[in-house]
Amino acid sequence: MTIGILTSGGDCPGLNAVIRGAVLRGTEINGQDFVGFRDGWRGVVTSDIIELNRGTVRGIAKQGGTILGTSRTNPFEGSGGVEAIKRNMAERGIDSIIAIGGEGTLAAAKRLTDAGLKIVGVPKTVDNDLDATDYTFGFDTAVQIATDAMDRLRTTGEAHSRCMVAEVMGRHVGWIALHSGMAAGAHVILIPEQKTSIDQICDWVQKAFDRGRGPLVVVAEGFMPDTMDDPHSERGLDAFGRPRLGGIGERLAPIIEERTGIETRATTLGHIQRGGVPTAFDRVLATRLGMAVSDAVRDERWGRMVALHGTNIAHVDFSEALGKLKTVPQDRYDEAAVLFG
Numbered sequence: 001m002t003i004g005i006l007t008s009g010g011d012c013p014g015l016n017a018v019i020r021g022a023v024l025r026g027t028e029i030n031g032q033d034f035v036g037f038r039d040g041w042r043g044v045v046t047s048d049i050i051e052l053n054r055g056t057v058r059g060i061a062k063q064g065g066t067i068l069g070t071s072r073t074n075p076f077e078g079s080g081g082v083e084a085i086k087r088n089m090a091e092r093g094i095d096s097i098i099a100i101g102g103e104g105t106l107a108a109a110k111r112l113t114d115a116g117l118k119i120v121g122v123p124k125t126v127d128n129d130l131d132a133t134d135y136t137f138g139f140d141t142a143v144q145i146a147t148d149a150m151d152r153l154r155t156t157g158e159a160h161s162r163c164m165v166a167e168v169m170g171r172h173v174g175w176i177a178l179h180s181g182m183a184a185g186a187h188v189i190l191i192p193e194q195k196t197s198i199d200q201i202c203d204w205v206q207k208a209f210d211r212g213r214g215p216l217v218v219v220a221e222g223f224m225p226d227t228m229d230d231p232h233s234e235r236g237l238d239a240f241g242r243p244r245l246g247g248i249g250e251r252l253a254p255i256i257e258e259r260t261g262i263e264t265r266a267t268t269l270g271h272i273q274r275g276g277v278p279t280a281f282d283r284v285l286a287t288r289l290g291m292a293v294s295d296a297v298r299d300e301r302w303g304r305m306v307a308l309h310g311t312n313i314a315h316v317d318f319s320e321a322l323g324k325l326k327t328v329p330q331d332r333y334d335e336a337a338v339l340f341g
């Protein structure tokens with residue numbers, strides 16, 4: 001049994017730990033052989049394959065990025081579709097696929113499974129927005145990086161009596177903003193799930209400033225104040241035709257400064273949140289998911305993905321994971337909002 005592993009969509013810390021966990025358990029316990037598809041579905045469509053064995057995964061659990069590369073290639077576009085993929089896999093002796101990715105990757109995996117391919121999934125996203133799993137690896141690392149950055153922004157903000165706006169990732173959901181903002185003691189947290197008025201934002205900033213603090217505002221890239229109908233985007237479209245987000249912090253800063261008279265500076269953390277070594281939590285979660293997905297192939301759980309439920313690894317249908325996004329519930333936002341201002 002030869003299994004092809006791929007990583008697809010945006011990278012995130014922990015991808016290599018999943019690959020290592022699957023290969024070690026697969027080769028040592030389950031009698032499986034592995035290859036890696038390079039750059040996500042692109043490697044599947046074009047048969048771009050590398051060796052994966054105990055030697056190639058040595059020491060990679062702590063490495064950021066992915067040794068396989070990633071892309072946002074759509075497997076249904078160009079070069080022959082499902083039939084070509086089946087032919088390529090048969091020629092290379094590859095029986096099944098482990099797809100590590102977010103909701104887009106898993107949506108593609110579901111369509112390919114429905115067309116007869118043998119695929120199991122591993123959920124991945126720094127945004128932590130995939131339903132049917134309690135946490136995704138990469139999220140804890142992103143929150144830690146963002147919290148460290150905010151701790152630094154706070155000391156310089158306090159020194160100059162400035163308001164500091166920190167923009168974090170979060171296209172549809174505000175989990176990174178909520179957790180890093182709470183950890184750093186932010187005075188305002190702005191998330192896509194909660195439309196908030198400019199007046200309210202400025203009131204919170206003013207209140208913190210009047211107490212002698214350098215106010216810290218954390219904003220997720222997908223946040224819209226009551227004056228906007230679409231998230232801020234000025235960088236064109238991604239490979240899948242979606243607007244690239246980023247820049248709402250820079251847009252809010254002059255508005256806050258003009259309304260409050262408090263000097264306000266914005267910092268966008270961007271891809272720094274997705275780079276570098278995973279936290280211990282993410283390494284452990286990713287390694288466990290990798291080992292579990294090797295077992296899922298052994299048990300022929302096609303069309304299903306491994307997931308974290310509480311502290312246990314569970315198995316859920318792709319369709320369950322794709323049903324809806326895991327947004328920040330109202331009570332979690334209200335809990336944090338007590339600390340604003």
Ligand SMILES: Nc1ncnc2c1ncn2[C@@H]1O[C@H](COP(=O)(O)OP(=O)(O)OP(=O)(O)O)[C@@H](O)[C@H]1O
Pocket residue numbers: 008009010011071072073074075076101102103104105106107108111124125126239240
């Ligand atoms: N419904 C779909 N059917 C077929 N292919 C899809 C579908 N949705 C997405 N894809 C393909 O899968 C790729 C990966 O999806 P996407 O870019 O959303 O990343 P992801 O796996 O969701 O990870 P993340 O969004 O967290 O970076 C897309 O670029 C697209 O080519």
Ligand SMILES: O=P(O)(O)OC[C@H]1O[C@](O)(CO)[C@@H](O)[C@@H]1O
Pocket residue numbers: 010102125126127169170171221238244245274
């Ligand atoms: O790296 P890219 O392709 O610009 O994608 C950025 C997007 O990917 C994510 O990091 C994860 O989905 C989002 O938070 C962000 O909008």
Ligand SMILES: [Mg+2]
Pocket residue numbers: 009102103104105
């Ligand atoms: Mg996606």
